[in-house]
Amino acid sequence: MEDNFAMIWKHIADAIRPEVSGDTFQRWFKAIKLLQADEAQITLRVPNNIYQLWIETNYLGLLQSAVLKVLGSPRKIAFTIADTAEKEDESEEMLLPLKSAPRSGSTAAGKADGATAENGAGSAPAAANGMNVRNTFDSFVVGANNQFAHAAALAVAQNPAKTYNPLFVYGGVGLGKTHLMHAIGQHVAGHKKGAKVMYLSSEKFTNEFIDAIQNSKLVPFRNRYRKADVLLIDDIQFLAGKERSQEEFFHTFNTLFDGHKQIILSSDRPPSEIQNLEGRLVSRFEWGLTAELQPPDIETRVAILRKKAQLLHVKLDNSIFEFLAARIKTNVRRLEGALMRVASFASLSGRELTPDAVEHLLKDILQEEARRAVTIEQIQRKVAEHYDVRLADMTSKRRPANIAFPRQVAMYLARELTKTSLSEIGDAFGGRDHGTVLHAHRLVRGKMIEDEKVRQVVTFLDNQLNR
Amino acid sequence: MKFSVSKEKLLEGLQTVQNVVSTRTTLPILSNVLVQAVDGQLRFTTSDLDVGIRAAVEAGIEKPGATTLPARRLLSIVRELPASEITVEVDSKNVASIRSGPSFFKILGLPEEEFPPLPKFENAKTFTLRQKDLRDALKKTSYAISTDETRYVLNGILFSFRDNKLTLVATDGRRLALVDIELEFPRSHEGDVIIPTKTVVELQRLLTDDGDLKLSLGENQVAFEVNGTLLVSKLIEGNYPNYRQVIPGETKERVTLERVLFHDAVHRVALLASEKSNSVKLVFTKNNLEIAANTPDVGEAHESLAIPYKGKDFSIAFNPEFLMAPLKNLSVDEVYLDLIDEMSPGVIKIQGPFLYVIMPMRIS
Numbered sequence: 001m002e003d004n005f006a007m008i009w010k011h012i013a014d015a016i017r018p019e020v021s022g023d024t025f026q027r028w029f030k031a032i033k034l035l036q037a038d039e040a041q042i043t044l045r046v047p048n049n050i051y052q053l054w055i056e057t058n059y060l061g062l063l064q065s066a067v068l069k070v071l072g073s074p075r076k077i078a079f080t081i082a083d084t085a086e087k088e089d090e091s092e093e094m095l096l097p098l099k100s101a102p103r104s105g106s107t108a109a110g111k112a113d114g115a116t117a118e119n120g121a122g123s124a125p126a127a128a129n130g131m132n133v134r135n136t137f138d139s140f141v142v143g144a145n146n147q148f149a150h151a152a153a154l155a156v157a158q159n160p161a162k163t164y165n166p167l168f169v170y171g172g173v174g175l176g177k178t179h180l181m182h183a184i185g186q187h188v189a190g191h192k193k194g195a196k197v198m199y200l201s202s203e204k205f206t207n208e209f210i211d212a213i214q215n216s217k218l219v220p221f222r223n224r225y226r227k228a229d230v231l232l233i234d235d236i237q238f239l240a241g242k243e244r245s246q247e248e249f250f251h252t253f254n255t256l257f258d259g260h261k262q263i264i265l266s267s268d269r270p271p272s273e274i275q276n277l278e279g280r281l282v283s284r285f286e287w288g289l290t291a292e293l294q295p296p297d298i299e300t301r302v303a304i305l306r307k308k309a310q311l312l313h314v315k316l317d318n319s320i321f322e323f324l325a326a327r328i329k330t331n332v333r334r335l336e337g338a339l340m341r342v343a344s345f346a347s348l349s350g351r352e353l354t355p356d357a358v359e360h361l362l363k364d365i366l367q368e369e370a371r372r373a374v375t376i377e378q379i380q381r382k383v384a385e386h387y388d389v390r391l392a393d394m395t396s397k398r399r400p401a402n403i404a405f406p407r408q409v410a411m412y413l414a415r416e417l418t419k420t421s422l423s424e425i426g427d428a429f430g431g432r433d434h435g436t437v438l439h440a441h442r443l444v445r446g447k448m449i450e451d452e453k454v455r456q457v458v459t460f461l462d463n464q465l466n467r
Numbered sequence: 468m469k470f471s472v473s474k475e476k477l478l479e480g481l482q483t484v485q486n487v488v489s490t491r492t493t494l495p496i497l498s499n500v501l502v503q504a505v506d507g508q509l510r511f512t513t514s515d516l517d518v519g520i521r522a523a524v525e526a527g528i529e530k531p532g533a534t535t536l537p538a539r540r541l542l543s544i545v546r547e548l549p550a551s552e553i554t555v556e557v558d559s560k561n562v563a564s565i566r567s568g569p570s571f572f573k574i575l576g577l578p579e580e581e582f583p584p585l586p587k588f589e590n591a592k593t594f595t596l597r598q599k600d601l602r603d604a605l606k607k608t609s610y611a612i613s614t615d616e617t618r619y620v621l622n623g624i625l626f627s628f629r630d631n632k633l634t635l636v637a638t639d640g641r642r643l644a645l646v647d648i649e650l651e652f653p654r655s656h657e658g659d660v661i662i663p664t665k666t667v668v669e670l671q672r673l674l675t676d677d678g679d680l681k682l683s684l685g686e687n688q689v690a691f692e693v694n695g696t697l698l699v700s701k702l703i704e705g706n707y708p709n710y711r712q713v714i715p716g717e718t719k720e721r722v723t724l725e726r727v728l729f730h731d732a733v734h735r736v737a738l739l740a741s742e743k744s745n746s747v748k749l750v751f752t753k754n755n756l757e758i759a760a761n762t763p764d765v766g767e768a769h770e771s772l773a774i775p776y777k778g779k780d781f782s783i784a785f786n787p788e789f790l791m792a793p794l795k796n797l798s799v800d801e802v803y804l805d806l807i808d809e810m811s812p813g814v815i816k817i818q819g820p821f822l823y824v825i826m827p828m829r830i831s
Binding site: 019020021023027048049050051053054056057 | 618620621638639640641706708709710712713715716807808810811
């Protein structure tokens with residue numbers, strides 16, 4: 001490890017040497033020792049405080065560009081002074097505690113990786129914050145569907161409150177919102193000493209708020225959250241309709257934001273679509289960066305399965321991975337559950353797994369998935385039911401407004417949710433031509449933009465059909 | 468307490484001590500000046516707990532005593548009084564009545580017991596210096612003091628007493644100024660102390676060209692006695708950086724420059740130094756120095772000085788402020804600029820114990 005640091009420093013020094021005069025190099029850089037280096041920071045030991053002063057004021061830019069060249073990305077540069085102890089061996093001894101510090105840090109991380117059920121041991125500090133130690137950036141599989149959200153989260157974790165504040169991550173169930181939040185929280189907690197990272201769900205926030213009102217302990221409640229350096233709130237959509245909580249959160253948000261503290265929020269839908277959320281909160285949520293997590297494509301799903309299998313130490317045939325990835329499309333959590341079931345079946349029964357066996361094993365999950373293929377008939381039924389019109393009206397020639405509009409909504413949904421062509425949709429709606437369908441689609445889309453109510457209804461129906 | 472004093476003397480005493488008056492309002496007594504009437508003298512003392520100062524002027528004391536009065540208010544009143552003779556009477560409730568010709572003022576003071584006493588200097592190491600030497604040395608170094616509060620050890624001047632020499636050093640990390648003063652003292656008096664900026668400024672106000680001053684070093688405290696005025700200050704705690712590391716050993720080229728000419732030329736050219744890079748370039752060719760600066764989208768400036776120079780052609784850039792500061796504060800006609808190459812620090816020297824290290828700026 002130490003030799004490794006010496007090597008790194010040699011490379012950095014080689015990058016500095018041509019940029020300064022020989023005398024300068026001898027005078028200021030020769031005596032430096034690299035004590036410690038990680039992804040965030042390098043620590044240099046210098047003989048006394050004049051080195052730190054002179055290097056910081058005159059050669060920091062140079063040093064930083066050398067570090068960038070050698071290590072590929074910028075680091076924070078810290079100095080420690082070897083104190084006045086002149087004797088070499090004495091100063092050597094002084095280093096020991098310094099050297100052991102990062103080491104103990106890395107073992108903690110190593111333990112955390114392997115940790116299974118023994119979370120409360122205290123060896124994994126982040127777990128105490130309600131964050132799962134397994135949810136790190138390393139274990140997050142990046143694909144086209146979540147690349148942007150991942151990059152944003154990483155940027156925030158590396159530079160809290162400097163890049164995107166607040167960061168708002170949204171996406172459907174089981175797509176990795178919580179995983180990203182845990183990863184950010186743990187990255188910051190692990191890299192920034194003394195940083196106060198708070199992770200909680202909006203429900204917990206509400207409950208604690210109610211508790212605080214009940215026991216008139218609002219001041220400690222406020223202090224706790226307003227002193228966080230990084231505040232992560234999961235499932236913020238549950239704040240909807242809770243006015244006092246929203247107001248409290250609004251003030252917490254402002255305090256943290258004004259104090260340049262990082263705020264990270266997650267939700268199952270974009271801020272503007274959370275119903276019953278105050279406008280001022282919505283606008284604040286949209287202030288920083290909003291990143292969407294989409295369902296993964298098939299390649300990403302296979303990659304997720306492979307990674308997961310590796311973590312669980314199970315070996316499965318490629319065909320099984322592909323089978324699972326092809327059949328379970330929308331939900332990573334379900335995907336992992338299916339993998340888990342297949343893996344445990346394999347290890348318990350000891351039987352060779354065939355796609356048929358897997359199909360049988362995952363009958364219920366697969367059925368659930370299959371239901372997702374929405375048909376035009378389902379749409380018509382749902383819409384008719386919602387608007388309380390007869391199903392026959394969907395295909396009839398009658399066009400009073402109370403029937404025509406639901407029909408148009410149904411056509412819109414059919415166009416959005418199924419892969420059928422315009423004329424096929426037209427046929428399904430009583431032999432209308434493709435222009436009618438196109439018109440209906442445009443009309444509904446226009447109304448959704450203009451009329452909040454229409455949008456809510458259509459989104460609601462959409463969600464219902466997609467469940 | 469009752470005394471009469473000339474307006475001139477009273478003003479002199481108050482003006483000497485008024486700079487130290489605390490601007491912090493946490494302790495109201497610190498915005499007051501302690502006035503003591505004893506032995507034909509009026510003594511004025513102010514303090515901000517870090518720095519304290521006491522001055523004395525002659526006065527006709529009718530009834531000895533002491534009180535404290537709001538310093539700034541008292542000074543502004545005295546400044547405006549119409550007659551040259553002023554009579555002040557303070558009653559037992561610290562109410563001062565000030566009479567001068569037809570004017571009458573009454574101001575409320577606080578009891579003298581509340582005023583924090585200046586620290587005592589017992590068993591202190593004492594040094595006697597010529598005022599002119601110290602005044603000169605402070606002038607040549609104080610402009611290089613760092614104002615960066617995060618580097619508090621640099622927010623003052625190092626007074627290093629070693630080998631029968633007092634060395635004054637100031638630096639902000641980009642330049643460093645150093646002056647030696649020859650001084651006799653016993654070996655037991657050797658040591659390093661850092662005098663804070665505020666004290667340096669006050670001391671510069673007190674020093675004149677004639678006479679001596681007495682410097683006393685106690686535990687974490689220093690006292691200067693100058694022309695009957697006592698200035699007491701806390702020292703900055705901590706280790707001053709090892710400044711010798713900064714001073715280049717061997718230099719390659721020595722350029723002799725006429726101080727005023729060089730200063731004025733740099734001053735003119737610097738008018739077109741860009742705010743962003745804030746640098747002027749010195750280009751040395753045979754017997755010529757060209758000083759140049761430019762700001763993109765604004766313009767450029769050049770000025771040539773004929774100088775005796777026989778070395779190889781090269782150029783180096785400096786921050787013009789840092790280059791002019793020592794030139795402005797020196798009094799000699801000629802300065803020497805010692806250089807190594809465009810990446811190494813330059814050194815300004817004179818005939819005498821002065822040295823100034825200045826870091827070059829990168830020429831892009």
